[in-house]
Amino acid sequence: MSESHAKNSILRSGPERLLDAAGVSVDRMPMLHVIFDRMAAQCSENLRQLSAAPAFFSVDAIGTKRIGDVLDAYEGNVVIGIFHVQAWDSRILIGLDHNFVFALAEALFGGDGGEAPTVEKRQLSNLEIRLAQKTFELLGNALQGSFATVCDTQFKLERVETRLDFAVIAPRNTFGVNAKIKLRILGRSNEMFVLIPQTALNSVRQHLGRDLSADMSVRDPRWTKQIKTEIGRTEVAVRGVIEERQFILADIASLKVGQVFALQATTKTRVKLECNAQPLFWCNLGQADGVYVLRVDEFVNQQQEFIDDVLSH
Known part of the structure; x- marks a missing residue:
């Protein structure tokens, strides 16, 4: 643990520690829904430029869960991208299940969905891992752009892991924000997830709790034209x-x-x-x-x- 991180832990108030221990409901951070919706929209746009097959990302669910429970659900069927977020002094995970990678590879290399999807359990090939790495870079850029209204920081891809034993970003019994995102392509539905340790969001929690309805205003057509x-x-x-x-x-x-x-x-x-x-x-x-x-x-x-x-x- 870095010196600054340790100092921040000491200075946190009692109520903050209680919230971290119990897990903060995402309802207390409504901006997260906006951020992940923006990420999904940007990913859909990026993929439409790369794939001839129609593709659509959509947010399936956002919740607070223990990090270990999230990872255990994907054991043996996921490739993980580990990102360092310098402004938060923390790391986050983006995970793609194997079917996600298989479908993406088929679409990008000219498939039309006519063949039956892969049902056998197998490890990803080197080419598929390289494809996953390029996908992580695109996803990280989309997430960084979506968070730009809350904080100006970089989501830097550090490494790609195929074993969950090495995908350690926080104690497994601590809580994290887990966003499940669906990719609809070639007539199939595939899943990815974003996992952010709850403590990583402490510095921006106030901004994430902003009510967008209070920020809404009537659009001025003359100003829009200008x-x-x-x-x-x-x-x-x-x-x-x-x-x-x-x-x-x-x-x-x-x-x-x-x-x-x-x-x-x-x-x-x-x-x-x-x-x-x-x-x-x-x-x-x-x-x-x-x-x-x-x-x-x-x-x-x-x-x-x-x-x-x-x-x-």
Whole structure:
């Protein structure tokens, strides 16, 4: 336990300790419902860009349960992503049951749901674990964005575990907030969960207890129009990527002044146009009036980009 964490434990009041010992009802933290609904909506949007098959995330249930009881329910049938949340000085879990991973792999690699789902109990392959890791990164970004209205922090994926013995983030007899989220894809319903130790939410509990109905106000159409206009004028930076290369740390350490890197690209190689590290278009490179120009050719197929990223690791 870190020094700051220990100090916070000492300074907590008696009522707070009693609440932690008994488990705080999520009804006392109504913003959690909003946050997980936003996460589900963002995940649905992200997956629609990657999969040709219709996919929909929805929050099935949110409750407070002992951490050990949650993990025991998935014993031998789950892959776990462990995230570090620096602002909370804590870690959280996101779990995907094996059927979730199987269905996602089938959809992303061109399946149409015509084959019967996998019923045999087996361990995930290396490819499926890599797919799960990329999925955790997308889920972590969605959760981070959903929590942005409550706190500005990062959800950093530390590691992926297939054994629950190594998925330890808090004592098993302590309480945590458990959100079950369903993924509907290829005509099947699959499950994932988010598990946050209750003590991790102490620093933002006041914000989570906010009543959104008190914040509601009548929308001003003129103000809404003004916001849209100003957003449309926002400047964004884009970059054209001709070629990317992977290096290991030893390669970087051995670089010398004057060293030349040969590129495989030619004048006919298409250029990827990116904004905020997100690929947007494939472009053709040319010249006009003495400067380089890009002509948009087609949208980037994000599903294929995702698959190529999984296969390249």
